[in-house]
Amino acid sequence: MFSMLACGGGDKPFSGTYVNSEDGISIIFTGNQIKIVHDDGKTIEGAFRLIEESKEKGYSKGVIVTADDDGEEKMDYILEGNRLTIHGMVFTKKEDVARSDNSKNSKNKDVLGKFPAAYVKAANETEALRKEMRSANNPGNREKYQKKEDAIENRKEKSATKEFEKIKGKSVPFEIINEDENFTVESVTITDANIKTGALRMSVMIRAKKDLPANARGDVYYLLLNSKDEVYNVGSIDPYATIQVQRARRNALREGEFTNENGSNIMLYCASYDHTDFAKIWFVKEADYYGIQQR
Numbered sequence: 001m002f003s004m005l006a007c008g009g010g011d012k013p014f015s016g017t018y019v020n021s022e023d024g025i026s027i028i029f030t031g032n033q034i035k036i037v038h039d040d041g042k043t044i045e046g047a048f049r050l051i052e053e054s055k056e057k058g059y060s061k062g063v064i065v066t067a068d069d070d071g072e073e074k075m076d077y078i079l080e081g082n083r084l085t086i087h088g089m090v091f092t093k094k095e096d097v098a099r100s101d102n103s104k105n106s107k108n109k110d111v112l113g114k115f116p117a118a119y120v121k122a123a124n125e126t127e128a129l130r131k132e133m134r135s136a137n138n139p140g141n142r143e144k145y146q147k148k149e150d151a152i153e154n155r156k157e158k159s160a161t162k163e164f165e166k167i168k169g170k171s172v173p174f175e176i177i178n179e180d181e182n183f184t185v186e187s188v189t190i191t192d193a194n195i196k197t198g199a200l201r202m203s204v205m206i207r208a209k210k211d212l213p214a215n216a217r218g219d220v221y222y223l224l225l226n227s228k229d230e231v232y233n234v235g236s237i238d239p240y241a242t243i244q245v246q247r248a249r250r251n252a253l254r255e256g257e258f259t260n261e262n263g264s265n266i267m268l269y270c271a272s273y274d275h276t277d278f279a280k281i282w283f284v285k286e287a288d289y290y291g292i293q294q295r
Contacts, residue, residue, distance in 0.1 A: 034064060048077070111172060112190075112200070112268075115163040116275040119198045122156035123271070157195050164193045164200075172202055173280035178288055182218055183239060183259065184209050185283050188266070198271030203263030206239045212253040221289035222266065226277040231292055233273070237264045 036044040046066030053060040064075045064086065077086045084090075126149060133145045172188040183206050192201040206220060219236040226232050239259035253259065268275050284292075 034066070036066065111167075111170075111280070112270075112275060112278055113163050113167045115160055115167060115193070115200065116198075116268075116270040116278070118156050118159040118163060119270040120274055120276055121159075122152050125152045160193070160195050160198070164195065168193075174283060175280065176283045178285040179283070180209075180218065180220060180285060182209055182212060183207065183220055185220065186258075188281060189263070191263070198269060200268040200270055200275075202266040202268070204237060204266055205263050206237070206259045208253045208255055208257050208259065210255050214252050219286070220264070221284050221286055223282040223284060223289070223292060224268075224275075224278060225280050225282060227279040228277075229279075231282075232277075234289060234292060235266065236289065237266065239264050 034046050034048055036046070044066045046064055048062055048064040050060060050062040052062075059078060059080045061076070061078045064077055066073050066075070075086055077084065129145060129148055129152065133141070167190050170190045172190060174185065174188050176185060186205045186207055188205075189203050190200065191203040193199065204220070217238075217240065219238055221236045222234070223231045224233040224235070266281070268278070
């Protein structure tokens, strides 16, 4: 059994999920209200409020007040980084259940199906054909080789089109390792592809974690991992990438709103890079991103 806190909302909201592996209790925060649900079905409702906060020392303290047939109970809590303690019970931060379930398939190297393989195969065949043409050193056969190259291109596009239909709309496994203070990622979905160029679009739905001013800016950073959990590429997303979104953001962004209703883009260019072993995405803070990029 485990306990989890799906936290969010309130004047000073928690963020993320907190897990205690020994107890079967779910505590759900909504606004400044909480609902405690036990494994046996018993439910207790209450409220919480912040009493003390220190950004320098990295903690916040407060009290949770609940009431049931046995009367009112007050429970002190303290949040220290990824460690949440309530009434002596310790919870460790974990991403919400949907994200965790989604990332269970992170070892699955078939996230993108055989779509990237179509481009890798075509590239290998084209390179072998051009090597053969150079070795033959016969300009008169150029047309023959061009026809063969065109045939490779046609087979690639036919195969890629077929494979893309199998993965279109598929959810992509992801984890939030270190969450940005302004934004949180809610979902990643395969949406579009340019079959000719091999550009595969993944739509990332990003929500504001708090009210943000109209001129708010800031990238969301990510790492691409293979089936061995090895980082093989890095990148960043501008949540306000399009002119339309930038114009729409003349007004402030409210907590919980999507930065872009159509989703922000992560592009995988399968014709120029081998993504056959792509398994999942990690979202990290700026410092983590640049640290890995430098290495």
